[in-house]
Amino acid sequence: MDKPSFLFILNPNSGTSTGDQLQDLQKAIQKSALHHQSHAEVVFTESHGHAPVLVKEHLAQRPWKGIVAIGGDGTVNEVGSALVTGPVPLGILPMGSGNGLARHLGLPLKPQNALNRLFTGKPKLVDSALLNDIPFFCTAGIGFDAYVGNLFSQEKRRGLLSYMKVSFQSYWDYEPQRITLNGVAQDAFSITIANAGQYGNNAWIAPQASLQDGMLDICTIRPFPKWYGLKLVQQMFSKSLVPSRFIGYNKVLTSLIETKAPAMIHYDGEPLQLDTTRIEIKIRPSSLNIIC
Numbered sequence: 370m371d372k373p374s375f376l377f378i379l380n381p382n383s384g385t386s387t388g389d390q391l392q393d394l395q396k397a398i399q400k401s402a403l404h405h406q407s408h409a410e411v412v413f414t415e416s417h418g419h420a421p422v423l424v425k426e427h428l429a430q431r432p433w434k435g436i437v438a439i440g441g442d443g444t445v446n447e448v449g450s451a452l453v454t455g456p457v458p459l460g461i462l463p464m465g466s467g468n469g470l471a472r473h474l475g476l477p478l479k480p481q482n483a484l485n486r487l488f489t490g491k492p493k494l495v496d497s498a499l500l501n502d503i504p505f506f507c508t509a510g511i512g513f514d515a516y517v518g519n520l521f522s523q524e525k526r527r528g529l530l531s532y533m534k535v536s537f538q539s540y541w542d543y544e545p546q547r548i549t550l551n552g553v554a555q556d557a558f559s560i561t562i563a564n565a566g567q568y569g570n571n572a573w574i575a576p577q578a579s580l581q582d583g584m585l586d587i588c589t590i591r592p593f594p595k596w597y598g599l600k601l602v603q604q605m606f607s608k609s610l611v612p613s614r615f616i617g618y619n620k621v622l623t624s625l626i627e628t629k630a631p632a633m634i635h636y637d638g639e640p641l642q643l644d645t646t647r648i649e650i651k652i653r654p655s656s657l658n659i660i661c
């Protein structure tokens with residue numbers, strides 16, 4: 370009988386790994402595959418947007434037991450987008466700056482443990498979502514998160530420290546925006562659509578979000594005094610953010626956000642300048658298998 374085959378798609382730009390570490394990782398993948406009597410192939414992405422092309426090129430070559438994204442939520446998004454609603458499960462080897470989806474799922478973060486899980490785990494069917502037809506799996510949003518995501522994408526250094534630096538600098542001059550959420554006009558610091566509960570690095574924006582409830586959790590942060598930011602951060606990192614006069618939650622199947630001018634959004638941390646003032650969100654229940 371043929372060995373189970375896994376394709377690994379490695380984004381060398383994600384996280385803070387060095388070239389030597391990536392070489393060691395490739396050796397560890399082959400060693401682990403041998404140990405688990407499996408076959409592994411590793412391919413590198415060459416640019417933003419290359420991972421889905423690699424998935425499509427390789428899909429018909431073998432009956433893959435899993436196609437694994439090596440990177441952070443952006444890489445998971447690209448590989449997942451090419452697998453969603455299809456038969457081949459997504460695997461995650463977390464090597465990004467935030468690793469929000471992997472952390473939400475409780476996947477191992479240490480490479481050796483993550484590899485053991487990938488070769489022995491079972492597919493779990495989870496929800497995904499669409500923002501104007503762009504798939505996302507963890508969170509998407511408009512406002513402060515998108516503003517920071519855009520600045521972070523221009524930074525030379527990735528990783529948590531770089532992200533914290535950009536967030537802190539942005540905090541002082543960021544202005545809330547006027548938006549209409551499902552027909553209700555309001556000023557918002559941010560609106561996050563949470564399929565999974567956290568942005569990454571255990572910053573839980575929607576602690577109650579479930580990947581298997583067939584619903585999206587919308588978290589609206591209204592304009593707040595600067596001192597409240599510290600409390601917000603403390604509550605996010607202790608997974609205890611709750612509704613308050615500044616924080617609102619809704620569970621939805623679909624939503625419509627309208628802006629005065631085409632807005633900057635993010636999907637799974639990837640910034641995107643829209644060319645429309647309408648943002649249509651919808652859940653795709655039970656649409657992706659992830660090896661857990």
Ligand SMILES: Nc1ncnc2c1ncn2[C@@H]1O[C@H](COP(=O)(O)OP(=O)(O)OP(=O)(O)O)[C@@H](O)[C@H]1O
Nearest residue numbers: 383384414415416440441442443444465466467468
């Ligand atoms: N070879 C490459 N060179 C440059 N950029 C790439 C390459 N391959 C993928 N990318 C892009 O790198 C960006 C960052 O990837 P990713 O989100 O996985 O890492 P991260 O931002 O460090 O982690 P996280 O999203 O978990 O915070 C994505 O926009 C992805 O499309």
